[in-house]
Amino acid sequence: xxxTVIDAHNLSKIYDEKTIPVYALNKVHLHISRGEFTAIKGPxxxxxxxxxxxxxxxxxxxEGFVEINGTNITELKGNELIDFRLNNIGFVFQSYNLIxxxxxxENIEFIMLLQKRPKEExxxxxxELLKQIGLEDKIDKRPxxxxxxxxxxxxxxxxxxxxxxxxxxxxxxxxxxxxxxxNLLDIMLKLNQEENMTFIFSTHDQRVINRARxxxxxxxxxxxxxxxxxxxxxxxx
Amino acid sequence: MLIKIAGRNLWRNKKRSVIIISAVSIGLWAGTFLxxxxxxxxxxxxxxxxxxxxxxLQLHHPKFRSDYDIQYYLPDSQKMLQTIESDSLVKIAAGxxxxxxxxxxxxxxxxxxxxxxxxxxxxxxxxLQSKIIKGSYFDAEKSNEIIISEKIxxxxxxxxxxxxxxxxxxKEGNLAAEAFRIIAIYKTINAPYDxxxxxxxxxxxxxxxxxxxxxxxxxxxLKSNATLDESLAQLQQKFPNTEIKSWKEITPELxxxxxxxxxxxxxxxxxxxxxxAFGIVNTMMMAVLERxxxxxxxxxxxxxxxxxxxxxxxxxxxxxxxxxPIGIILALxxxxxxxxxxxxxxxxxxxxxxxxxxxxxxxSLTWNQLQTVLLLVILTAFISAxxxxxxxxxxxxxxxxxx
Numbered sequence: 038x039x040x041t042v043i044d045a046h047n048l049s050k051i052y053d054e055k056t057i058p059v060y061a062l063n064k065v066h067l068h069i070s071r072g073e074f075t076a077i078k079g080p081x082x083x084x085x086x087x088x089x090x091x092x093x094x095x096x097x098x099x100e101g102f103v104e105i106n107g108t109n110i111t112e113l114k115g116n117e118l119i120d121f122r123l124n125n126i127g128f129v130f131q132s133y134n135l136i137x138x139x140x141x142x143e144n145i146e147f148i149m150l151l152q153k154r155p156k157e158e159x160x161x162x163x164x165e166l167l168k169q170i171g172l173e174d175k176i177d178k179r180p181x182x183x184x185x186x187x188x189x190x191x192x193x194x195x196x197x198x199x200x201x202x203x204x205x206x207x208x209x210x211x212x213x214x215x216x217x218x219x220n221l222l223d224i225m226l227k228l229n230q231e232e233n234m235t236f237i238f239s240t241h242d243q244r245v246i247n248r249a250r251x252x253x254x255x256x257x258x259x260x261x262x263x264x265x266x267x268x269x270x271x272x273x274x
Numbered sequence: 275m276l277i278k279i280a281g282r283n284l285w286r287n288k289k290r291s292v293i294i295i296s297a298v299s300i301g302l303w304a305g306t307f308l309x310x311x312x313x314x315x316x317x318x319x320x321x322x323x324x325x326x327x328x329x330x331l332q333l334h335h336p337k338f339r340s341d342y343d344i345q346y347y348l349p350d351s352q353k354m355l356q357t358i359e360s361d362s363l364v365k366i367a368a369g370x371x372x373x374x375x376x377x378x379x380x381x382x383x384x385x386x387x388x389x390x391x392x393x394x395x396x397x398x399x400x401x402l403q404s405k406i407i408k409g410s411y412f413d414a415e416k417s418n419e420i421i422i423s424e425k426i427x428x429x430x431x432x433x434x435x436x437x438x439x440x441x442x443x444x445k446e447g448n449l450a451a452e453a454f455r456i457i458a459i460y461k462t463i464n465a466p467y468d469x470x471x472x473x474x475x476x477x478x479x480x481x482x483x484x485x486x487x488x489x490x491x492x493x494x495x496l497k498s499n500a501t502l503d504e505s506l507a508q509l510q511q512k513f514p515n516t517e518i519k520s521w522k523e524i525t526p527e528l529x530x531x532x533x534x535x536x537x538x539x540x541x542x543x544x545x546x547x548x549x550x551a552f553g554i555v556n557t558m559m560m561a562v563l564e565r566x567x568x569x570x571x572x573x574x575x576x577x578x579x580x581x582x583x584x585x586x587x588x589x590x591x592x593x594x595x596x597x598x599p600i601g602i603i604l605a606l607x608x609x610x611x612x613x614x615x616x617x618x619x620x621x622x623x624x625x626x627x628x629x630x631x632x633x634x635x636x637x638s639l640t641w642n643q644l645q646t647v648l649l650l651v652i653l654t655a656f657i658s659a660x661x662x663x664x665x666x667x668x669x670x671x672x673x674x675x676x677x
Binding site (some may be wrong): 090093095096115116119120122123124128130134136137138139143147148150151152195 | 275278279282283286567568571572573574575576577578579580581670671672675
């Protein structure tokens with residue numbers, strides 16, 4: 038049996054609870070196992086990003102809770118939650134979000150430095166990742182000196198560097214051309230296989246969906262289809 | 275890592291950094307120069323008061339200063355003066371006959387203080403001769419000479435060689451009057467003083483006042499202000515039945531002036547610091563708001579709030595670090611130059627002289643004052659940076675990442 042990394046129970050996010058409640062997320066249950074390569078698809082406003090934010094501890098659910106490796110992160114507050122994210126979750130954002138004043142190498146080692154990992158280990162890991170993403174020659178380049186695809190590869194390496202429990206990627210290919218997008222997917226799949234790293238994407242991109250081993254479809258804040266379960270969980274009206 | 279990010283962040287928006295560095299430099303420069311300006315003004319006023327008006331110490335009959343009655347003169351004045359002059363801490367001492375009276379001319383009259391002075395000693399004590407703008411100083415051979423101020427001359431329409439009548443009460447309370455020939459016109463920077471003081475030789479009024487060879491005031495100029503308290507104590511021991519006051523007690527208005535100047539410095543410093551704080555809060559707030567998404571990302575990645583808070587404070591610290599030396603160098607240069615050349619405020623002479631100040635101010639600064647201004651500027655900058663830093667802490671990562 039595969040080890041469960043993420044366990045989301047009855048997750049809801051309701052805006053304007055007192056007036057007209059709007060369900061950004063509506064009683065969602067989700068289990069993700071180690072090593073999965075999962076895409077969450079759905080139209081805009083279907084709740085993909087909200088679900089990722091809940092799983093990543095960036096947003097609080099109105100109802101329900103999220104367990105990461107048995108820790109209920111919904112109960113964590115302030116710096117406790119930030120520290121949990123630091124040590125367990127990797128993030129890749131749609132618009133790369135690299136630190137503009139740091140070089141590619143410094144961006145990749147950033148989280149490991151926050152974790153106070155030994156310098157030798159950090160340097161070794163950064164070089165290894167730079168090689169894996171094919172940017173050894175861009176080690177001292179700042180983000181503005183890199184293309185969008187290269188920046189996103191650095192962002193993936195940054196997320197991977199500290200070997201988190203899983204990586205959440207919010208529309209990682211949305212701003213990339215098709216060659217860069219394919220390239221990035223190749224790298225992520227390779228890392229998924231080589232390091233058994235769990236990836237969860239929110240995406241509109243069919244290329245990502247095509248290569249995902251599990252596809253979750255969302256509509257109106259609900260999971261309406263999950264290929265892991267091979268049955269439609271909830272039919273749209 | 276924090277230091278690296280904060281340091282590099284400074285040059286992401288050069289214009290903004292230059293604004294803060296300039297604000298700190300200008301704040302420091304303005305605060306320091308303002309302190310030096312007031313310092314110079316007060317020092318000058320005190321030096322003028324001691325060197326040209328009241329001297330370091332004054333001796334009187336214990337009742338004299340309450341109503342300036344001539345009957346309260348110093349017994350054995352001459353002997354007392356000799357004893358004081360023989361003191362090694364004393365530079366010079368001079369006796370005076372001080373009378374409240376009237377000066378009259380054909381054009382009118384005016385209430386005045388008649389200073390019956392020992393001509394030579396008085397000149398050494400208060401540089402009276404240097405204040406003369408027209409005419410010549412007392413002639414040792416002649417009597418009944420008077421030196422009046424330019425203000426009194428104008429008011430009573432008097433001229434050199436003309437006569438003015440002085441009227442005052444003698445020791446017995448009788449009215450005494452005498453005509454004096456005007457030999458000189460003086461002018462000081464202290465307009466109120468000029469309006470109410472005339473000078474005659476003590477020998478011309480002491481007998482008329484009923485105290486031949488007596489004084490009701492002895493003014494003492496010390497070799498150094500540093501020995502003020504020591505000399506005061508010594509004289510009090512020597513002349514226990516005499517009222518001996520230092521310049522601080524004789525001219526309480528001077529103490530008030532110092533205190534008003536201190537308060538003015540504080541008010542202006544407050545305004546400068548408030549402007550500095552406003553500038554820093556605004557600029558750093560802009561820096562935080564512009565980087566909302568980035569700060570949200572740092573929070574998401576796991577940089578805790580304390581580190582983000584420190585990062586913003588470090589950025590301000592680096593800006594202050596750049597601004598302070600510039601401000602200090604500018605301030606020290608300005609103070610050094612103006613201390614030599616003086617700041618000529620002659621277009622405001624009337625205003626300044628009505629308060630007893632010279633129109634040329636020589637700003638001066640002590641190390642302690644510079645430290646205080648520096649500390650205040652740094653503190654203000656740090657306190658101002660707390661608001662934007664606190665704002666950064668309130669950001670929600672999920673919301674910030676949407677921006």
